[in-house]
Amino acid sequence: MARPITEFAEILAPMTPAAFFADHHRKAPLHIPGTPEKFASVLSWDGLSALLSQTGLWSSRSLEMVMDTRRLEPAEYCRPGRDRDNRDSMLAEFDLVSAWLRRGASLVCNDIDSLTPGLKAIGAALEQAIGGKAQGNLYCSWQAHQAFGSHFDTHDVFAVHLAGEKTWRIYQRHFEDPIAHPVFKTLGDDFHEAHKGPVSLEVTLKPGDLLYIPRGWYHDALATSQATFHVAFGVTSVIGLDLLAMLFERAVHDPMFRASLPRLDADDGRAVDRHVAGLGDRLAGFAREPNLIGQFKTFMDGFHYQRAAIRLPDDAVVERYRLKASGVGVSRRDGTWHIGTPRKGAPIPPGLEDQVRWMLDHPAFEGRDYEAAFPLVSAAQRRRLIDDMIGMRVIERY
Numbered sequence: 001m002a003r004p005i006t007e008f009a010e011i012l013a014p015m016t017p018a019a020f021f022a023d024h025h026r027k028a029p030l031h032i033p034g035t036p037e038k039f040a041s042v043l044s045w046d047g048l049s050a051l052l053s054q055t056g057l058w059s060s061r062s063l064e065m066v067m068d069t070r071r072l073e074p075a076e077y078c079r080p081g082r083d084r085d086n087r088d089s090m091l092a093e094f095d096l097v098s099a100w101l102r103r104g105a106s107l108v109c110n111d112i113d114s115l116t117p118g119l120k121a122i123g124a125a126l127e128q129a130i131g132g133k134a135q136g137n138l139y140c141s142w143q144a145h146q147a148f149g150s151h152f153d154t155h156d157v158f159a160v161h162l163a164g165e166k167t168w169r170i171y172q173r174h175f176e177d178p179i180a181h182p183v184f185k186t187l188g189d190d191f192h193e194a195h196k197g198p199v200s201l202e203v204t205l206k207p208g209d210l211l212y213i214p215r216g217w218y219h220d221a222l223a224t225s226q227a228t229f230h231v232a233f234g235v236t237s238v239i240g241l242d243l244l245a246m247l248f249e250r251a252v253h254d255p256m257f258r259a260s261l262p263r264l265d266a267d268d269g270r271a272v273d274r275h276v277a278g279l280g281d282r283l284a285g286f287a288r289e290p291n292l293i294g295q296f297k298t299f300m301d302g303f304h305y306q307r308a309a310i311r312l313p314d315d316a317v318v319e320r321y322r323l324k325a326s327g328v329g330v331s332r333r334d335g336t337w338h339i340g341t342p343r344k345g346a347p348i349p350p351g352l353e354d355q356v357r358w359m360l361d362h363p364a365f366e367g368r369d370y371e372a373a374f375p376l377v378s379a380a381q382r383r384r385l386i387d388d389m390i391g392m393r394v395i396e397r398y
Helices: 008-012 019-025 045-051 096-103 117-131 189-195 240-250 265-287 291-301 355-362 368-371 379-391
Strands: 029-031 063-069 078-082 088-092 106-109 133-142 156-163 166-172 200-206 210-213 217-223 227-236 320-321 329-333 336-340 344-349 365-366 395-397
Touching: 008 019, 008 117, 029 200, 029 344, 063 096, 106 156, 117 133, 117 156, 117 227, 240 265, 265 291, 320 355, 336 355, 355 368, 355 379, 365 368, 368 379, 379 395
Parallel strands: none
Antiparallel strands: 029 210, 063 106, 078 088, 106 133, 133 227, 156 210, 156 227, 166 200, 166 217, 320 365, 320 395, 329 336, 336 344
16 A cells, blocks of 8 residues: 655655745646656545445535536435434435436545545645645546536645546636635626636646646636546635634724714714724734734644544554664765665665664654654654664564
8 A cells, every 4th residue: 555645745746845835836826747656545446435335424515416517406316314423414325326427427525635544644734834724525527527617716726636537727817815705606607707718727637646726716627538536625724814803802802892983973974983093003903912913823823624643553552662673873875864784774864864863772762752852743754754664674663
């Protein structure tokens, strides 16, 4: 099984994150060709079938169907029932789902970014790099059947292509930074057709490809092979309106904002003008308060989905490790750090030499000791190095 992608640089490869942020992030669409192996850890046809076979996961909210741009009504592919929380729901009826699939209907699986380790890893990597919430939806469609007409999204899209081929057309950007508000979400098909402008990029995605579309850019897609699917990770970041919500809560505690405004006929309305201007000045003062700024930074830092993971039985017992190999050390050769004996060694990936040296300096240690020594290293990164060191027979569990 392929190792899950855990770093933003792996998602973008061969492009670097620095180049992405300089030239494309929030600025322009980007297509990065890849190979089938690149995203092999994310999801396969067998993996998708296994997920759909967990029928308790799927209702009209988590699974949608679209037939040639018409979104099917829940009653067309679901039946009334009780979900796993014992609530009334419309549960997917897979005999009906299969019948619609044979007719060419597209399948949309919502909020799947935490259902497999591969999906979770990419979502976490996007959140850490971009700063925001990454929500993944899967789109499975069939040749010559288009699920959605031309539209723009109110979040950035990272489309991870996993199977088959699909041709995307990117049109011009119409709105600058649209958001999930009725002003932008209730525009009809006629509006979109009239404002999408000419095609600025047309590309056929193949397995391993990545397509980035900033919010506000019109696009559509059509399957050009018999069967195809991709996962679109929508990344939503903190915006200025989030600060307004915090300012509102701050204003609740200020008597000036709780006071009734002057009458409109007082001083020919100039009293209202002065009061409103005073409220604006007071809001500006709130926005400069160190306390509020600190709270907003804390909000930004925590603006992501909780993606905690548990691995049994390891997480239920104290992790203990000890050196297995003897005479192993860290040395520098030709500008690269190596681990091994004086006669034989292997290169250490850049940035890991201190962690490797720490392990070799501790004949026996616990996982929590390693975490305490390198608190800025993520759990996934620590686990990967542990597994690599065990695979190299340098350390062992005991």
